[in-house]
Structure formats: structure tokens, C-alpha cells
Amino acid sequence: MAFVGRKRELAALEKLYATDAFQMPVVYGRRRVGKTSLIARFVEDKPAVVFTAQESSAKENLVAFSRAVFELSEASGLSSTTSYTYELDAAVPVYETFDAALDQVFRLAKARRIVFVIDEYPYLAQSYRPISSLLQAKIDREKDESKLFLVLCGSSMSFMEHQVLGHQSPLYGRRTSQIKVEPFDVFEARELLGDVSAEEAVAWYGMVGGVPLYVEQFDCALSLEQNIADNILRTDSFLFGEPDSYLQQELRDPSMYNAVVRAVVSGIGKPAEIADAAGVDSAALAGYLKSLMELGIVQKEQPVIDANRKKVRYRIADNLFRFWYRFVPRYLTPLQVGRADDIARLIMERHLSTYLGPSFEEVCRQWLLREMGGERMPQLILNIGRWWGNDPVRKEQAEIDIVALCDDDAILFAECKWREKATDVDVLETLERRSLLIPARERILFVFSKAKFTDACQDRAEKIGATLVKLSDMGL
16 A cells, blocks of 8 residues: 555654754554554655564563664664673674663764664553653753654553653653644545545545554455445454454453443433443543543534533544444344345445434535635634534524634534435525524535535525535545
């Protein structure tokens, strides 16, 4: 697969590299998101060595670490002045301590600019707990005369945010940049999919999200239905086992988190109701939700505009989790006896259009953010999300798919329709009416549609200055 996206992340790393001074960027993000590919792309034309820590003992990691330092010494043409021994199975000298190995790294970096990457840093820190304090001391002593470009990279979100970037870490304040590698948006994911239609691109993104490895499971030679069957629903497929594997690796007690995720997927969003449905103590729920949010599985939502900041609900932010927990538990028995094709057909015929509604809303939000400041969306967006509240005239609850606060005190309101039939004028009229529930100096109205718009809808939009956007106009 070709390298896709990550222009901003690469530009940030290159800018730091060009300073020729000591730098320690911290690169982190959930596993499978493409951190290693990003780093490989960055170092491909530079003097660099990548050390990947293992979930193993300190001794085994020291052997591997020594090998990386030895390779760096060889590439630099400099020999070590630090004592080391030869392990029979190591094939390279092994430093007696991490302290000695790091001394050599910093010594090499006095002479020239070098990149030293410690990938999966949490594994190294777990196997040798003093490593962060050791690095702190080296950095404080050597950074003013060092050309070292030290990259700490890790997939354990909690560890990287708390034990590397957090104020309780010995490394707090030593990082010179932090780059959180996020999943692709639908437009970047589309570049990995090959020759597929815009509708298929949105559907696959809605089912697996923007994690590159997940997106790459799509086989262009197969129909969307067959991809669902073969690459998500088959019990031996990679994506079928991924949600459970992710939870098992990141959490100590996945069973309780499973129950919370199931409740949120079912449409329950209020904390008290989630706790009741999941059978979780209300006091403990906040901890479960916090961990799931750190992992990018759950997202906390509040109306973009509302005086009542206690109005909170939670939703699933990870599309693979949303799809898997929506359908796999329900159809697990037939899936376990090899009926993935039948279940994929059933999902396509009965459920997929409704399921993809929230996914299309997400795609439309991403489109607005990509277009802001341009011809189709001239305003800058300061905040974007959803809105829900009371309609006092109709005495009912009302929702608006997208509400965005823009510069010049303008507010954007948008409705998103993922359905086969043309979007009619009633959708625009409802959006007009609901937008009046929120005070605004200027109202900007958008309607997004998978299909075309009726003549009546187009006439009304032209009259009031609303913007209509079809899926085919979105650059997918």
C-alpha cells in the first residue's frame, strides 16, 4: 500500500529536525493507527535507528537496545568508549546497563544529527522502570550540546498520556513536541480503498472507521456485501477478532467495559441509564467511560449551544466497535456455524441504510471542516457538533444533526440524509424551523443528501440562500 496522508505530522517532525538542536517529540496513538509507518517515512532519508521494545524482560530489551546503539555507532563511524560484554546469542556487544547505552547515544549525537527512535516505549518502561528517570537526567545534562533527535513512540494511550506527557512523569517538561496520531478521516481512508464508489467508501468507513489497517482489509475485487461477510463477520477474519483483542490488550477487566459498550451501542446515552443497562455501579461508571474515551471507543457529547452544561450523553466514536457490537452479538449463533454470507445479506437489506445515518453525519462534519475558508464554506468553524433540546412551540424534543459556531458570530445548521430517495423540501423546512430555536446573528443552512434533491427543495434553497450538497459533490 502507498503511504497516505500524515502531511501535518510529517511537516511537524521535519520542522523540528531542521533546528539541528536536541529534540524529543512524543508520538502516540492507538495501535494500528500508523505510527510506525509515519516514523519510517520520516527517517527514510536520515541517519536513524529504530529500537522497538518488546513485552519482555529488562535483560532482553537491553540486548535489543544495545544492538540498535551498535548499529548507530557503526553507521556513524564512531566506536564506543563504554564498557560492554558479548552475549553468545546477541552477535553484537551488549552494554552492561541502559545508562551506558544511553551515554553512547548522546555521545554520538554531539558530532552529528542523528535520529534515535524508541518504539513501544511503554514496554521498555514496564520492563525497566528507572528508564524515564534515566532519560530525564541525560536530557537535562546533555541537551544544550546535543544534536540528538530522540523520538518516544507508544500505543498505550493511558501510559503515554499519563506516564510520559503527564505532570507526574520524570519526563514531564522534557518533550519538545507531542504528536497524537489519529485515525484517518473518510477522505484519507478513501485513498486506501482503490476503485470503489463514493457510497461504498462511506459505507466501509462507517463500518470500520479510519484506522489504516482496518481500511486496508477491503478487497476491491469483492462486492460490499461480500467484504462484510469475508472481512468482518467471518469468525476467523482479522476484523472479527479485533475489538476483543483491543480491549484485552488495553484493559484489565474487559468484561465490564464490554457491558458499557453494549449499552451505548444500543442507543443509551445518559450516564444513569448506561449504568443501569450495563449492571455497573453508578460511582464506578465514570472510570469506565474515562478509559473508553482515552481509547477512542466512546465519546462524550454535549449540545454545541446550551446553557445547561449538565446535558450530557455518550456515543460510540469507533466505527468498528459500533458495527461489531450492533450486529455480532445479535447474530453470533449463525455466525459461529458459518452463515456469514447470510447475515451480511440480511444486514445489507434490512439494517445498513439506518446504521449508516450517523456515519454520514460524521462524513458531513469532516467535509465542512475540510472546506472551511474555501469557496463552498467561506467561514471558519470554531466549534462543531450536534444540538438537541426542547421545542417549546411544538412541545417536543428536537435535534439538529450538525451545529457549528463560526467566526463573525454566525451559526451553521445542517441536516444529513442517507437514503435512496431524493431529499424533499420538508427536510429543509424542518431545519429552518429548528434553527430558530437557537439565537443567532446569522444563520447558515446546509442540507446533505446521499441522493439528489427534489425541484421543490432546490427552489426553496435558492430562495433562502441554503446550500445543498449531494454525496457525489463531496469529492469522494
